[in-house]
Amino acid sequence: MVAxxxxxxxxxxxxxxxxxxxxxxxxxxxxxxxxxxxMGYTSSADMRSQIRLTFDSKEEAVAxxxxxxxxxxxxxxxxxxxxxxxxxxxxxxxxAGQWTH
Numbered sequence: 001m002v003a004x005x006x007x008x009x010x011x012x013x014x015x016x017x018x019x020x021x022x023x024x025x026x027x028x029x030x031x032x033x034x035x036x037x038x039m040g041y042t043s044s045a046d047m048r049s050q051i052r053l054t055f056d057s058k059e060e061a062v063a064x065x066x067x068x069x070x071x072x073x074x075x076x077x078x079x080x081x082x083x084x085x086x087x088x089x090x091x092x093x094x095x096a097g098q099w100t101h
Contacts, residue, residue: 001048002028005061006075023061023067025072 003024011019027048036043057059058074065072089095 001071003065003070003072004028004075005058005065005072007058007077009077010080015022021060022056025053025061025065027051039086 006026007023008020010020027050029044030046031097033042033044034092035041053061055064055066060066062072064070
């Protein structure tokens with residue numbers, strides 16, 4: 001079973017960066033999830049899907065996987081290219097664009 005090592009991205013619904021500073025090791029699912037017919041619960045017989053390990057650095061996560069002979073895929077994080085702009089810049093005299101209203 002292959003493990004994924006990645007750094008989680010930030011929540012799209014908020015501007016904060018909580019829970020994005022650590023690296024995560026998770027196992028890929030072996031079997032598809034199934035819907036229980038009576039109650040409609042989604043379940044899985046794969047116990048490794050419940051394991052989620054966090055590490056302070058990428059090197060620690062890779063060393064853990066190599067020490068235990070776990071095959072892994074490493075996904076590098078994509079840094080967001082965000083502009084830092086103040087709200088007052090919308091009302092600046094040197095504004096580049098035209099007002100639309």
